[in-house]
Amino acid sequence: MSLPNGHSINTAPLDEHEDSEPLIENDAVPPQCCSARLNLAFLMFFGFSVVYGLRVNLSVAMVAMVNNTDPKPAKNSSVIYACPLPESENSSDSFQQPEGIPQYPWDSETQGWLLGAFFFGYLCTQIPGGYLSGHYGGKIFLGLGVLGTAVLTLLTPLAANMGSYWLFSLRALEGFGEGVTFPAMMAMWARWAPPLERSRLMTLSGSGANFGAFLALPLTGYICETLGWPAVFYLCGGAGCLWAVFWFIFVSDDPRTHHRISKEERDYIINSIGSQGKGHGWSVPVLSMLMSVPLWAIIVTQICANWSYYTLLTSLPTYMNSIMHFDLKSNGFLSALPYLGAWLLSMLSGVVADSLIERKVFSITVVRKLFTLAGLLPAAAFLVAVGYAGCSHILTVTFLTLSTTIGGTTASGVYINQIDIAPRYAGFLLGITNTFGTIPGVLAPIATGYFTKDHTLAGWRMVFWVAAGINVGGALFYTLFGSGKIQPWADMEDERAETEKDRSRSIST
Template sequence: MAPPNGCSINSAPLEESEDGEPLIEHDAVPAQCCSARLNLAFLMFLGFSVVYGLRVNLSVAMVAMVNITDPKPAQNSSTFHACPLPHGMENTSDTFPQPDGIPQYPWDSETQGWLLGAFFFGYLCTQIPGGYLSGHYGGSIFMGLGVLGTAALTLLTPLAAQMGSYWLFALRALEGFGEGVTFPAMMAMWARWAPPLERSRLMTLSGSGANFGAFLSLPLTGFICQTLGWPAVFYLCGGAGCLWAVFWFIFVSDDPRTHRRISKEERDYIISSLGTQGTGHGWSLPLLPMLLSVPLWAIIISQMCSNWAYYTLLTSLPTYMNNILHFDLKSNGFLSALPYLGAWLASTLSGVLADFLIERRVFSVTNVRKLFTITGLLPGAAFLVAVGYSGCNHILTVTFLTLSSTIGGTSACGVFINQIDIAPRYAGFLLGITNTFGTIPGVLAPIVTGYFTEDHTLEGWRMVFWLAAGINVCGAVVFTIFGSGKIQPWAVTEEEAAEAGKNRSTSIIT
């Protein structure tokens, strides 16, 4: 199949951006609609929707799983509430009744915090090994098994809860262990699939499934808990993950070279635009140069900082909606989901805009990544602080939370995909490193939140939001100063270095 305008893909003239990134001529780009790379992004989108649904459903279900929300009366009063109860709730308890035969458990706020953070203990362990193996072998098998394993374990949640909180903690940690390979596997696959001018939109589309999954899961979990009982949440979500895995293993390939349904035009375009960076790395890695890489540490620190706010809301927002604002379980799930709807839309649109700015050379790759990181983190921090001072005003609280997460979604095409800019061949391994550090807030944030809010006061929650906002600002500052979009010297292959030297010599002679 001949490329547009009769040009040969392999002979299409390449130019370089200010960051030294190869840019292929626009006329040589095959249509993205219904392409293999777009289908891959859509399947990834669905996969991350599932795994984030599996990750956050406990946050809402926890409200229904505990039979006493506040077993230790705050301020020496069993009737103390930070905000006044809605009309008609004055004489009711905080317990959400479940259908007959559905058990509930007397877990205090500290226990709940540990259970909500348990997932991330396992999640920490498989990021780096998953990224390394995905970069060497290809990421499809690791992402598929990661989702399938997490879904299968989710089916056992009601049994583990019945056996005790320690068993549930262990199960959630195992779920995190399985899911830890998914994001590094995604990055390793895009290193072989995503042309440089399409990276932002393809990766934000696939990664935005995380926000969409949270948006969909939170209200559905509340609805299911009140109608079918909380165990049904884990059976339905686990079943959805197993079903997704069937389609993934049938339709996905590690590399465009081995894909059975890709057109020759698209395959040649992807391969020629990526060059040798679009292949897997060997067993050896440039570990010392990575360790000393300032741009890599800028990504690590910035992701840790921005993830603190994200994981605080992801794991603790339903508790805030229940204990402070006293929303019923269905409203709790819906309102807790609104911030993720905004983040999903913002991240997807920002990916398209980022690619447009790079393709039209309005800004360099470095400046685009910094621009969207600053835009996402700084205003998001300001709105988090505003939440802490909204008091018991339901409308203001929900509005500020939604604005914070929506604006924060624009950082998806900033620091969160920067690994593939600085070292495409090692992108999966680098994401494993950065996501390992970035998961530490997932472990600590629920525990710190539980410590600050054990008395269920507005002052305690205000400290939670101030802390998250301050850490967000630090991340934006670090990435603005030290971040980069240039391929690092240690990531350049010998073949690329020789070709670059040849091109420079030719340029000088000319």
């Protein structure tokens, strides 16, 4: 079967800059069920579940680790605007740990620095991780990134006991190890994900982050109350080490080297991705990348979207504790609820996005922009609404859940756009965009600690307004400058020509 322009439906169009992807006939597509590519997606899903469990466990455990998270204010202070304490004594404000478990007198500012420490290290390894994953393959970097973070997590109670500076350093080291994971994932999907399955496979694997947050937050609260906060870090670290065993046994960098993949599936993946599915050399077009407007559209938008995401990820348990006065178990569950919705909607958005592209309802560019707008604008509106929900538990939880759930739609928008504009360099580009996108992870908890040092609703309202405004700015910027087309600097035509020449020389000799 041929396309209207005469090209085979099983091959890529000659013009690599067209905003379209090669199509494969339905009867030529090996089923996804039990396939190697789907197994890879599930292993990545569980890997990122562990990764986010390791990342967010401190957010809830902090409530148990600190013996005075909501200091009683002096009379006539501005904290009169905060919500009243509940009549029951089940509040986490005076949370007690099992006998022998230490607690620390860290103030709000110190807690903000500790919650942001992870991202100082996380910033450093994004670009090197993406570059090396694109050259060598992502298996070793993703596996060691999770394993190293898990091992360091086991040392958290020891570091906390030694002092806040030691804990800050340990969390920064954890971020340093984990920084390679997402670029490595993108580098692997550049070799494994057929173009018409990218949204589904990548949102499934990446949604493990939201699922991990959803699972870790309530479990952390439960474990803190029953076993004490150190057990949180021992169990999470152990889970990461166990996952690494399965990862190194069952995963391969490339379908060409996978030992359990069928010939039909291997040929389908290789033929549908084409020459873009190979690793890049040591040389990359850095200058052209820095001058690329679509790449900067991704960078700016991820910075803006991540500000609200990291604000909630690191500081929501503190809000639930110091303002809403939920007990620790309720705090963990309600802080996790928004991520359940984001997990489900992100996976659904991947299926819908692939369907729109496959049926040619919209171009890749339009699909990415639609899903980005649909995720950022309503999320910003509901985030503002949280600040005006007052002390209503129902409204607060509802607005927070809706904001984060709708934000999951961006998983099929700006967050996978790197593989559209430059499949071959996708891992390296994700390293670049995630480096910039991690800046809010450093600044947002610190800014939140500054705005909320008096524990007032007015301070938290400012936190939500700032996050919402940044969200809207990112949505508008991406709408103006985003693209789904393969960029000229990522084109492989010159390399194809060189390959053909080399092949001709080898035949002649």
